[in-house]
Amino acid sequence: MARDRSVSPVGASRFERPYAPPSRTASKKRNSPTSPTSTSTSANTMSFSHASQPSSASTMQSSTTAPSSADTAPSSADTSPRPPTTPSHHKPAIIMHSPARSFPSAASDADPDTDDWFARFRSDPDLSLARSDDCPDRATLAAVYDLPIYQSDGTAQPFGSLYDPAYALHQRQLVLFVRHFYCGACQAYLQALSTGITKEDYFGIPVPTSIFVIGCGKPDLIPTYKKMTGCPFPIFADPSRQLFKKLGMSVSMNIGAKRPEYMAEISAPRWAYGQVTTIRKSLKDPDGIRKRDIVRGGNMMQIGGEFLFDEGEVVWCHRMRNYRNHAEVAVLRKLLELDE
Known part of the structure; x- marks a missing residue:
């Protein structure tokens, strides 16, 4: 299924404007029945200019149904006055916000083709990781809404602010949770992702989709991590790991028996040795880490996962089972409709 797109899907890459906290006026508009203005959320500097237009996900429309004769003319048996009927297009749009806010009804607001589209991935025998884990419900998303992430x-x-339709630049958001900032497996994963989803691919995603990366280390280590991985997507930090915990990602000491495709040429001994070598090189680099930063990369046993948001709800997710269990790049490409 492919949809007509109104913007290029550059909302989560280095090509996006930095996130600006909403003003009081914006927060008032947030609870307004009309659709709020989308706000960019990237923390990265653009390497070239790009003019973004509002995403179709930020504009919520309803079709107007003409009233029938039964709604406009009273029957002969009932001559009592009736209250005026509010047209469907006057109903206020309900936006997902924090725990005290309301959420849209999946049954009434969902695209009728969405379930059929995602059913392909849950039943695909060739891409087992494309089958979704249990997605966080609305109560869980409300609980994590205000948890801070750091640039x-x-x-x-x-x-x-990454996925709320009131602020998100695009309709969908793919959020990747990685392990500590020195994990060689996650570094290899982001390198494979950067190669597997190029700038041209990113512009060609049929449904505008933002891509974000969240790690569990200290925020000031993000520039070093970007340098190690060459990742073009915005990277945030959750040093408290509250997001990881509440979204169902656990800690583990399981290295994983199966070598993933994104580490096809990296054996377990080479992976372990590579992490030590990477840290040593960075310590010698004037712009690299310092000795005290070795223990600030994040919890060594924390594992992550991948979550796809659509119109403010998680429609697909995968939680890692071990240190080398990210969803393969081929799975993400198919999920984003880059591959048939």
Whole structure:
């Protein structure tokens, strides 16, 4: 299924404007029946200019149904006055916000083709990881909405600002949770992802989709991590690991028996040795880490996962079972409709 797109899917890459916290006027508009203005959420500097237009996900429309004769003319048996009927297009749009806020009804607001589209991935025998784990429900998303995530300069913003239709630049968001900032497996994964989803691929995603990366180390280590991985997507930090915990990602000491495709040429001994070598090189680099940063990369046993949001709800997710269990790049490409 492919949809007409109104913007290029550059909302989560290095090509996006930095996130700006909403003003009081914006927060008032947030609860308004009309659709709020989308706000960019990237923390990265653009390597070239790009003019973004509002995403179709930020504009909520309803079709107007003409009233029938039964609604406009009273029957002969009932001559009592009736209250005026509010047209469907006057019903206020309900936006997902924090625990005290309301959420849209999946039954009434969902695209009728969405379930059929995602059913392909849950039943695909060739891509087992494309089968979704249990997705976080609305109560869980409400609980994590206001949890802070940090940019490299220490600026905090609510996690919900990444996927809330009131602020999200695009209709969908793919959020990748990685392990500690020195994990060689996750570094290899982001390198494979950067190669597997190029800038041209990113512009060609049929449904505008933002891609974000969240790690569990200290925020000031993000520039070093970006340098190690060459990742073009915005990277945030959750040093408290509250997001990891509440979204169902656990800790583990399981290295994983199966070598993933994104580590096809990296054996377990080479992987372990590579992490030590990477840290040593960075310590010698004037712009690299310092000795005290070795223990600031994040919990060594924390594992992550991948979550796909659509219109403010998680429609697909995969939680890692071991240190080398990210969803394969081929799975993500198919999920984003880059491959048939």
